[in-house]
Amino acid sequence: MPTEGHTGRKIIYDEDGKPCRSCNTLLDFKFATGRITSRAALPERAGRESRTIPAQELIPGSKSYAKVEPPDVVELGNSSWNLLHSITATYPSKPSEQKKAEMKQFLTIFSHIYPCSWCARDFEKFIEQNAPKVDSREDLGRWMCEAHNAVNEKLGKEKFDCNFWAKRWKDGWDEN
Amino acid sequence: MPTEGHTGRKIIYDEDGKPCRSCNTLLDFKFATGRITSRAALPERAGRESRTIPAQELIPGSKSYAKVEPPDVVELGNSSWNLLHSITATYPSKPSEQKKAEMKQFLTIFSHIYPCSWCARDFEKFIEQNAPKVDSREDLGRWMCEAHNAVNEKLGKEKFDCNFWAKRWKDGWDEN
Incomplete structure (x- = not known):
């Protein structure tokens, strides 16, 4: 069982020795359980995270927070x-x-x-x-x-x- | 202020008379506040909801629930x-x-x-x-x-x- 995930984050295990789902990213969880070996296996989230936000959609003074509406x-x-x-x-x-x-x-x-x-x-x-x-x-x-x-x-x-x-x-x- | 949204659902208002965000869909909320007049204004969610799930991804016996992984x-x-x-x-x-x-x-x-x-x-x-x-x-x-x-x-x-x-x-x- 690896101690570190792809991101360099420590992988968290449950008391029963299994990787903890709600404590790790899905990427690290799948890596720890041997289901994937490479980051390329999860393109969706990587794509979402790296989207550039147009300046007019950003909250004034912020570099990364868009003007997202409150949840419906x-x-x-x-x-x-x-x-x-x-x-x-x-x-x-x-x-x-x-x-x-x-x-x-x-x-x-x-x-x-x-x-x-x-x-x-x-x-x-x-x-x-x-x-x-x-x-x-x-x-x-x-x-x-x-x-x-x-x-x-x-x-x-x-x-x-x-x-x-x-x-x-x-x-x-x-x-x- | 309309009493019914596009979906036919009743629009819920707060005590102050404003439409309640967390009680209505974003579509109905925007409709009630006069920001949109047509369903076409929100293509993303409509698209997501109408996606057809391939049979092998469905939970056995289910018509609409895919085998979604637990949240990470x-x-x-x-x-x-x-x-x-x-x-x-x-x-x-x-x-x-x-x-x-x-x-x-x-x-x-x-x-x-x-x-x-x-x-x-x-x-x-x-x-x-x-x-x-x-x-x-x-x-x-x-x-x-x-x-x-x-x-x-x-x-x-x-x-x-x-x-x-x-x-x-x-x-x-x-x-x-």
């Missing part, structure tokens, strides 16, 4: 599901009572402060009717998948098969 | 800042004592459960050394901007000028 409801939703599902992916398999209480409290506060007010109310209602299952990572991962499906249903989207929650949010789709 | 540290970071800054944008100007306590607790728990372990420890340290300023939206928005800048600095990125926090995360860059 779709971007905010996608971002928040990214975070929430990733949180379930690193939740302990056998959480202490304190960890369980903390997670319940987090979800309750989340439903109070989520920026989209009608989404927040819907999530609050979902929690009231479907108490968060915090007894294990598997329980919480499935519960979050079902919470997400309640929103998918409301939006007329296909439901996600929650049997795949761990592949989608924790392990990825490769065999190794 | 960069995607997770971007997603989480999207959420955290948007939360500051809708935080009350004059929060109750309960709201203040809730926000402090949220940030503390966030620093415990954030999926990237080393990022979480850094955020926890930042909070210890820079107590969250929760007395008003402006205070919290600036505090979050400074928390983000501490990470920018660590990553060798340019610091964001926090005088622009509200334009970047709440109001946008247009004059009206």
Whole structure:
């Protein structure tokens, strides 16, 4: 297992000795797991990062920050599901009572402060009717998948098969 | 002010009568504020949504979900800042004592459960050394901007000028 990635950044490993997905770039993660050997394998992100921003689009006084609009409801939703599902992916398999209480409290506060007010109310209602299952990572991962499906249903989207929650949010789709 | 957007979705307004950014799609928001009149003005997202996914990339049994990899540290970071800054944008100007306590607790728990372990420890340290300023939206928005800048600095990125926090995360860059 390498200790340094392509970028020179240190590669972070989980307690079980596997490279940590949410602690490394995808490039370094794939390098550490032997799936790629060269930087050329990930052209998209490299391309995005090196785009030159026209001067009139830059924030006054800044060399690199463009005048990006605040996230809309779709971007905010996608971002928040990214975070929430990733949180379930690193939740302990056998959480202490304190960890369980903390997670319940987090979800309750989340439903109070989520920026989209009608989404927040819907999530609050979902929690009231479907108490968060915090007894294990598997329980919480499935519960979050079902919470997400309640929103998918409301939006007329296909439901996600929650049997795949761990592949989608924790392990990825490769065999190794 | 229109009540329905282009998609047929109801347009959500804030208490001050302005269209709510984090409650509407960018398309509907721009429509409600009179900045666009036609769907053609936003080709990027429309293009992304209508992409056909090759069958071998789909999750078994699914018609629309591709085998997307779990977020890496960069995607997770971007997603989480999207959420955290948007939360500051809708935080009350004059929060109750309960709201203040809730926000402090949220940030503390966030620093415990954030999926990237080393990022979480850094955020926890930042909070210890820079107590969250929760007395008003402006205070919290600036505090979050400074928390983000501490990470920018660590990553060798340019610091964001926090005088622009509200334009970047709440109001946008247009004059009206």
